[in-house]
Amino acid sequence: QEQLVESGGGSVQAGGSLRLSCAGVQSTYSGYCMAWFRQVPGKGREGVAFILYDRITTYADSVKGRFTISRDNAKYTLYLQMNSLKPEDTATYSCASKFGSGTCDNSSIYNYRGQGTQVTVSS
Numbered sequence: 001q002e003q004l005v006e007s008g009g010g011s012v013q014a015g016g017s018l019r020l021s022c023a024g025v026q027s028t029y030s031g032y033c034m035a036w037f038r039q040v041p042g043k044g045r046e047g048v049a050f051i052l053y054d055r056i057t058t059y060a061d062s063v064k065g066r067f068t069i070s071r072d073n074a075k076y077t078l079y080l081q082m083n084s085l086k087p088e089d090t091a092t093y094s095c096a097s098k099f100g101s102g103t104c105d106n107s108s109i110y111n112y113r114g115q116g117t118q119v120t121v122s123s
Contacts, residue, residue: 004028004095009117016085018119022078022095028112029076030097033104035078038091047106048093049080053115058105063089066108085121092116 008020020036036048049069050058056068068081078095094116098108 002033004097004112004114006036006093006095006114006117007121009093011050011120011122014086014121016121017083018085020034020080020082020093020095020117020119022080022114024076024078024097024112026076028080028097029038029073030099030111031073032100033098033108033110034069034071034078035096035098035104035108035110036093037096037113038089038093038119040091040114046091051078051103056104082119085119087121087123090119092118 004024006022006079012018033052033087035050037045038048039045048060048063049067051069051071065085070079094114096110096113098110
């Protein structure tokens, strides 16, 4: 089944780090736009980080300076390095891919989304 699969979530204390991975296949991994989102039960999905091609990255204000999005196109894999984690970062993190053109941000329409991986940060 064509899909994106996240891994690397877990439980960590505040101030700790985690590295999330999102593995795709050629048909689901976009060399154009890839993104990380997060969602807490009862709240809307929030765009966390976006990467356009290999070099243009944008971040939500809440994670700037702490999270880094990167990609390895040869492996069809997207990453999210999360440092200095805070309890408010607790959420289910998922990745998404967008093919073609246009914006690469929270308002974009994505072609594929993963099921997500849970990140829990304790104080």
